[in-house]
Amino acid sequence: MLNLLRRNLGAKILSFLFAILFWLFVMNEGTTSALIHEQPLSIPLVASGLPQDMIVMTQLPSVLVRFQGINPSANIKDMYAQVDLSSGEPGERSYNIKVNAPVGTNVVDVQPANIILRLDTVQEKIVPVEALVTGVPAEGYKLGSTFVKPSAVNVRGPSSILSTLTKVTVEVSATGANETIQISRPVSFRDKEGKPIFGPNPNVDILSAFPSTADVIVPVVKKELSSKMVPLKVTSSGTPAQGKILRSLVPSPNSVQVLGTAEALKGFDAINLGPVDITNLAEDKVFPIPNDKVALPQGVSFSQGTTLSIVAQIGQGIIQKGISGVVVQIRNLEKDLELEQPLPPIDIVVEGLPDVLKDVTATQIQLWVDATDQVAGPYANAKVYWQLPPGVSMSTPPQVNYSLKAKVAKGVE
Template sequence: MVKERGSRWPIKVLSLLLAVFLWMYVTNELNPTKEQVLRQIPVETRGLGAGLAVLNMSRQVTLRVQGNQNVMADLAARSVEVSVDLSGVKAGKSRLPVSVKLPPGVRLVDVTPDEIMVEIDRLAEKHVHIKPEVTSRPAEGYRQMKAVVKPSQVVLKGPQKVLAGIDAALARVDLRDRTVNVLETVPVQLLDKQGKVVEKPGVDIVPAQVEVFVPIVVELPSRTVPVKVPVTGVPAEGLEVTAVIPEPKTVTVTGRWEVLAGIREITAEAVDITGVKEDVLRAVRLRLPAGVTSPATPEVRVLIRVGPVTGQPQAPGPGTQAPPQEDRDTAPGGA
């Protein structure tokens, strides 16, 4: 009886091996092993030290993985984690191994590349002025005034080498066929030292968007006329006014044509020279008629020269005035 039981062990072992083989065969037939290539898998960075920034590195790898069919069918690129550990890495270039984390049941066959060259730079901050830029023109009969950007500066944060190449920022707005004031929120673009837009600068821009305000006004006719500066009083005894010289001598004003047609000169505030003993230099404001503007020249400077009396009587009344200047008219849209 003992011999009979002992003689059955080889049969039992063989049966077990046949069962395992049969199970593996059936399993492989029903759920075979598959191999898959995952391309352009993003590489993350971990453990970067404070005050440092990644200047340059390869951001993608290709993976070749294996797994049973039922596991591989649900495999997606987003379930794979690829990273490089930057712990303890200092500024400069370093070649670091790629770490891959896969879902359960998936095996890594190959990763290309298996090492990545990483260039680290010190983190810096830079304040940059924003230049407004308008494209196209408003509708016919309208013109734009000076564009205003709010805020006027942005703060850039990133690698020192990248920030060194950035010279200014740009906020662009389109005025095509506009007839009313424009207020838009637009993204900030960065410019290099040659004035070209930097594509994908790799720095943080704070704020990333700004407001641009561009006033749009009706394009009115303009006219250039002489400036007249009245003088009141008389200088000290034995002296007289020899010249009144405004600067500029002419001013361009805008307004409706029926208003401009009656304007031959623009008078400034009067200057009192009572008792003066030497030349007088003053800044005086222009007195613009209603409906007339001169945004470029709200005031003028005037030099009043005095000298010894030459025997000619001084003009009575308000005093000597600037000699008349020939005026020039400009139709809408002209110079």
């Protein structure tokens, strides 16, 4: 048996070592994130410290790094390069690249060692929304005037792009349509040539809009008919509950699309809704208005899907508020006269809506008496003039008593 084991001993030992090396190779091949000692690696470059009001306008490349003394247990996911933009400013500038490496791993070489980046400030701009309608409707139908809501949106993005951005678009297809199209679509950004606007990374949006969508109405009517957007007017009857007032009465929507022949629509410029009864109404209320209860000219109709309502907003009525310690001035007093006693501050009562009166103070109110052409002597129940903040009134004019006397010349007793 011993002779059997000794036979070809060198070859057996070599085979055993080879088997171990092969096993290690297979194990490492199964772990895609394991690092191979001293092999150059391509790692991502990330930006850090970028101020909120700035944006990077250059695509960040990968960085080729050669390491030495790599920790066998290190993971490639823990290695990355970064560029510090905390001191960045608009325009092009060179920035140093630093590599984040595991403990015990030395960075031998970095390519590139620095990078030229272009930064831009982030600004906001309000631009109009334009509907881009493509395609043709069904046979025998035509498209009317398109309505977009909202008509403008607030766009946020790089100032260099916003300076040339004149509108945003919403795209709607009318292909084969035989009825009015009502749809909500996201806004898109295009340059003056109609091409989509992309940032340095096409997968990341560089512009954003608020709101990000718009409602589009595209009238689709028979060719013998025309369409028209007509505003709504509303009326009410009755009075709200005691202590309440009608703050506002508004239609919803503000305007609607109507259909009819060109002759029928001629001179038809508004639709009257109501009156709605607000008698004893103590809170806000929405009044649905059936379409068949609205008087339209002969040959005119609402477009499909039209719904109407009137919103009545009810608020607290006029209230009173006492203001103490209001200073009273005397104006236009003759140069040789003076008050025998200073005018003391007085208390007054003002009126107005609760949300207007809540912040009114004595310092916001000016009171004065007019002493034009007055002579020395007493003045009882003198009229007081006032200036009050907007929305504030005074139902009872205040009065004051005062007395004037001649000034005593200096040095004369």
